[in-house]
Amino acid sequence: MITCEEFFAEFADYMENQVSPEIRKELNLHLSQCRACRVLYDTSLKTVKIVTESGSFELPHSVSDPIIDCVMAKLRKDRS
Amino acid sequence: MSFLSEVRLKDKFGPFVEFQAGLGFVPNLVLAQSLLPRLIEAQAMLESAVRLREGAIPRVQKERILLIVAAERQDTYCVALDSKILSSLGLLEVQIDSLLADYRNVDLSGSELACLQFCLKLSHHAPSVCSEDIDALRACGFGDESIFEAVVVTALAVYRCTLSLGLGPEPDFGARKLPSTRIVQQHGPASHGLLSGSHEAGQRNGPYVRAPYLSPKTFSPFAIVQKSHGFIPNFFRAQSLRPDLLEAELEAVGRILLPEEALTRVQKESILLAVSAANLNSYCVAMHCNLLRGLGKPSEEGDQIAVDYHEANLSVADEALLDFAVKLGTRGPEFSGRDVVKLQALGFTEEQILECVVVTALNNFANTLQMGLGIEPDFAPPPAFEENKVHLADAVATPIGREGGVYRGDVIQDLDAGLVAQAQDGKLEAFEELVRRHTQLIYRTLMAMLGKPPDAQDALQDTLLNAFKHIGGFQGRSKFSTWLVSIARNTALQRLRARKDVESLDEPERGEEGDFRPRQVRSWADNPEQLHSKSEIQQLVEAGILGLPAKYRVVVVLRDIEQLSTDEVARELGLGVPAVKTRLLRGRLMLREWLSPHFTASTKGAVK
Ligand SMILES: [Zn+2]
Numbered sequence: 001m002i003t004c005e006e007f008f009a010e011f012a013d014y015m016e017n018q019v020s021p022e023i024r025k026e027l028n029l030h031l032s033q034c035r036a037c038r039v040l041y042d043t044s045l046k047t048v049k050i051v052t053e054s055g056s057f058e059l060p061h062s063v064s065d066p067i068i069d070c071v072m073a074k075l076r077k078d079r080s
Numbered sequence: 081m082s083f084l085s086e087v088r089l090k091d092k093f094g095p096f097v098e099f100q101a102g103l104g105f106v107p108n109l110v111l112a113q114s115l116l117p118r119l120i121e122a123q124a125m126l127e128s129a130v131r132l133r134e135g136a137i138p139r140v141q142k143e144r145i146l147l148i149v150a151a152e153r154q155d156t157y158c159v160a161l162d163s164k165i166l167s168s169l170g171l172l173e174v175q176i177d178s179l180l181a182d183y184r185n186v187d188l189s190g191s192e193l194a195c196l197q198f199c200l201k202l203s204h205h206a207p208s209v210c211s212e213d214i215d216a217l218r219a220c221g222f223g224d225e226s227i228f229e230a231v232v233v234t235a236l237a238v239y240r241c242t243l244s245l246g247l248g249p250e251p252d253f254g255a256r257k258l259p260s261t262r263i264v265q266q267h268g269p270a271s272h273g274l275l276s277g278s279h280e281a282g283q284r285n286g287p288y289v290r291a292p293y294l295s296p297k298t299f300s301p302f303a304i305v306q307k308s309h310g311f312i313p314n315f316f317r318a319q320s321l322r323p324d325l326l327e328a329e330l331e332a333v334g335r336i337l338l339p340e341e342a343l344t345r346v347q348k349e350s351i352l353l354a355v356s357a358a359n360l361n362s363y364c365v366a367m368h369c370n371l372l373r374g375l376g377k378p379s380e381e382g383d384q385i386a387v388d389y390h391e392a393n394l395s396v397a398d399e400a401l402l403d404f405a406v407k408l409g410t411r412g413p414e415f416s417g418r419d420v421v422k423l424q425a426l427g428f429t430e431e432q433i434l435e436c437v438v439v440t441a442l443n444n445f446a447n448t449l450q451m452g453l454g455i456e457p458d459f460a461p462p463p464a465f466e467e468n469k470v471h472l473a474d475a476v477a478t479p480i481g482r483e484g485g486v487y488r489g490d491v492i493q494d495l496d497a498g499l500v501a502q503a504q505d506g507k508l509e510a511f512e513e514l515v516r517r518h519t520q521l522i523y524r525t526l527m528a529m530l531g532k533p534p535d536a537q538d539a540l541q542d543t544l545l546n547a548f549k550h551i552g553g554f555q556g557r558s559k560f561s562t563w564l565v566s567i568a569r570n571t572a573l574q575r576l577r578a579r580k581d582v583e584s585l586d587e588p589e590r591g592e593e594g595d596f597r598p599r600q601v602r603s604w605a606d607n608p609e610q611l612h613s614k615s616e617i618q619q620l621v622e623a624g625i626l627g628l629p630a631k632y633r634v635v636v637v638l639r640d641i642e643q644l645s646t647d648e649v650a651r652e653l654g655l656g657v658p659a660v661k662t663r664l665l666r667g668r669l670m671l672r673e674w675l676s677p678h679f680t681a682s683t684k685g686a687v688k
Binding site: 005011023052054058 | 287512541622
């Protein structure tokens with residue numbers, strides 16, 4: 001079986017589902033037998049899911065609308 | 081004599097000894113590279129690993145492949161040389177003559193005939209090779225090892241023929257008669273049973289042979305590749321059936337591509353990119369676009385070389401260099417010694433011309449190998465290249481719509497196009513509508529780079545004004561949203577420069593992977609997002625992201641919040657894909673550490 005270090009070397013691609021079937025097999029085998037890597041994998045997936053669904057850095061319309069209005073007003077003024 | 085000067089090297093020069101031992105003499109093709117002995121070393125490594133080493137296919141059969149491919153290319157130099165080698169292996173002159181006249185009339189086993197037919201297709205119509213061809217070989221009893229070898233031997237044949245065409249060596253032996261009509265031309269790609277090329281779009285194509293996992297820990301060449309590239313390309317992984325060959329190949333590649341004594345690395349990568357594009361090889365195009373970006377070239381320049389290098393921003397000399405390489409690599413019959421003279425007239429040295437020939441040969445070796453093994457892409461090629469390719473290659477079975485969304489022909493189709501045209505005509509309403517569509521995207525990009533809401537809001541205003549100012553220059557080569565993001569990025573960069581904070585974005589990766597090895601090993605709850613309210617989670621995530629070093633923050637925001645693909649992020653930021661992958665992983669792991677205390681399972685050790 002591959003070592004934890006070898007698992008970690010492939011980890012980024014594994015997370016992105018970009019490994020060949022052969023490597024996937026090796027990594028799955030490692031996961032089934034290594035608790036530490038299993039926790040790492042599981043919590044990393046959860047991290048990505050939480051970050052993606054967090055709605056972070058959304059600019060509320062109450063903030064963005066005045067900015068856009070201000071820009072448009074400036075452009076219209078330059079025009080005339 | 082060949083097109084270029086030669087210098088005398090010692091008889092004891094290692095590769096000479098190898099050629100003496102393997103073939104009984106040193107071919108003129110080898111001597112023609114004596115200006116740069118490292119190139120001879122590279123060829124010797126390839127020849128001894130592919131041709132001379134005992135493998136799954138018998139030596140005589142390999143020699144027949146080399147001969148037939150050379151004959152089909154009308155390469156009189158290689159035909160004379162390979163005929164001599166076959167006769168030294170015990171073939172009668174009359175047998176060689178009939179092989180050259182038409183191999184299909186020679187008394188060969190059915191499986192060897194099928195193999196030769198496959199090798200010819202691969203060397204002449206590589207983009208149309210597909211899984212059915214491999215199935216046909218398997219039906220004749222070929223296993224993975226033999227299929228692999230047939231592909232590599234064909235690649236070597238192509239390498240040698242490209243060298244002999246580009247270097248014009250004196251024949252070592254008397255010329256052989258070649259029939260004037262060639263088999264592949266005569267019958268066309270579709271009339272052979274095996275040569276029927278097309279396959280349904282969307283069908284999974286490769287990889288064709290198995291590739292057992294090879295660890296960088298035990299196979300040191302991989303550790304070196306990992307260090308230099310930041311990752312191990314599928315191109316090398318796919319050849320793990322023969323670690324010995326892989327090792328020789330990596331050594332050869334290193335000798336040809338890394339030194340900068342003649343051509344620069346950028347020139348060599350540009351050659352590889354332009355010739356791969358002319359060969360319609362998406363895999364290699366994507367790879368070399370990325371490597372060029374890694375060498376500091378903006379993505380647009382690499383993309384432009386892939387689509388049409390004549391339109392790229394190259395010097396007259398560099399454009400001529402690519403003309404030379406593309407002609408040599410893809411339009412052999414048109415190439416002649418005059419092309420060499422033309423480069424000399426532009427000031428290229430003999431060493432540079434020699435290196436250009438060898439880089440082109442290496443490119444064709446790699447293109448052949450990739451197509452023959454059906455190696456899966458590491459990166460997406462530039463969308464414009466894929467679009468163009470469809471027009472270029474009507475007659476060719478192009479792999480469109482592969483899994484993973486890598487080949488997306490429709491990617492340039494832009495829903496904004498109509499409004500953009502109106503805005504370019506000065507219609508402010510159209511511009512306003514465009515702006516409202518993309519405010520969130522722009523803002524997130526600005527937040528990712530600047531890290532402070534008031535800064536990002538100021539920069540949003542500047543970005544919109546800059547966008548309007550420059551919208552006339554937008555040419556539709558990318559999506560409008562991509563263009564807006566690039567304006568946002570430049571606006572943010574200006575602010576960072578004013579803050580003298582720009583180094584933090586460009587800082588190269590250093591430190592061992594070990595520094596980033598995760599510390600938290602406690603498992604999380606099954607549905608961690610249910611442990612807190614939505615707004616609590618948002619605050620937590622935002623604080624975590626804002627706490628990341630800028631270079632990780634940008635990548636995480638674009639990939640995980642904006643949900644661009646890794647390739648898009650690389651393109652947006654002008655980074656290589658490997659650098660993006662590294663930064664993304666590190667950023668995600670840091671966030672994981674940050675979030676961990678808030679999401680761990682209440683009962684200890686409960687891992688699914
Ligand atoms: Zn482990």
